[in-house]
Amino acid sequence: EADIYQTPRYLVIGTGKKITLECSQTMGHDKMYWYQQDPGMELHLIHYSYGVNSTEKGDLSSESTVSRIRTEHFPLTLESARPSHTSQYLCASSGDIYEQYFGPGTRLTVT
Amino acid sequence: DQQVKQNSPSLSVQEGRISILNCDYTNSMFDYFLWYKKYPAEGPTFLISISSIKDKNEDGRFTVFLNKSAKHLSLHIVPSQPGDSAVYFCAASEIHSGAGSYQLTFGKGTKLSVIP
Numbered sequence: 458e459a460d461i462y463q464t465p466r467y468l469v470i471g472t473g474k475k476i477t478l479e480c481s482q483t484m485g486h487d488k489m490y491w492y493q494q495d496p497g498m499e500l501h502l503i504h505y506s507y508g509v510n511s512t513e514k515g516d517l518s519s520e521s522t523v524s525r526i527r528t529e530h531f532p533l534t535l536e537s538a539r540p541s542h543t544s545q546y547l548c549a550s551s552g553d554i555y556e557q558y559f560g561p562g563t564r565l566t567v568t
Numbered sequence: 569d570q571q572v573k574q575n576s577p578s579l580s581v582q583e584g585r586i587s588i589l590n591c592d593y594t595n596s597m598f599d600y601f602l603w604y605k606k607y608p609a610e611g612p613t614f615l616i617s618i619s620s621i622k623d624k625n626e627d628g629r630f631t632v633f634l635n636k637s638a639k640h641l642s643l644h645i646v647p648s649q650p651g652d653s654a655v656y657f658c659a660a661s662e663i664h665s666g667a668g669s670y671q672l673t674f675g676k677g678t679k680l681s682v683i684p
Contacts, residue, residue, distance in 0.1 A: 499674040559611030
């Protein structure tokens with residue numbers, strides 16, 4: 458059973474606010490990922506990490522930033538939220554296998 | 569350009585019948601394929617996968633078929649149950665040399681509705 462957690466599950470916030478989406482996993486996986494997904498669309502990779510102090514941007518350009526100071530923790534930060542950031546954000550992790558395990562997601566609405 | 573395509577946005581099937589979800593890909597470097605199931609307001613859940621060296625993988629009611637020459641895979645669910653109603657995502661991966669990355673490229677998903 459995969460154990461990966463995301464908080465908050467839902468967030469409604471005003472334009473210009475700074476937000477941090479939390480993601481933690483207890484499986485000791487070295488690889489972690491952030492995806493953005495809109496209804497009816499594919500999951501787009503926005504950030505990934507191969508281990509502590511390793512972060513890379515994904516295929517989809519994003520104004521967000523990430524950090525990986527601890528193996529189990531991979532937070533995503535938006536310095537100044539805008540309505541265009543409204544989306545579902547999904548965190549995932551994997552070991553040395555193809556299968557990625559996803560958290561429940563954060564539904565972000567920026568008003 | 570989409571490398572993984574799920575051309576049917578939705579599919580309705582009667583309970584007990586077979587559900588067939590299709591996926592096409594364009595990148596010949598993909599060597600591993602996965603299906604995920606996603607309920608609303610939840611994250612995707614891994615369902616079944618297949619390596620490019622195989623043409624079939626079965627797990628209970630779920631079977632995935634891979635046709636490499638046609639760059640096509642399909643997921644069969646038999647028999648379909650109302651609890652199978654969800655969005656199904658096809659995903660593909662290729663090993664990036666050096667970094668050992670296992671990045672996934674996803675399709676847009678097919679919404680399956682199983683009618684009781």
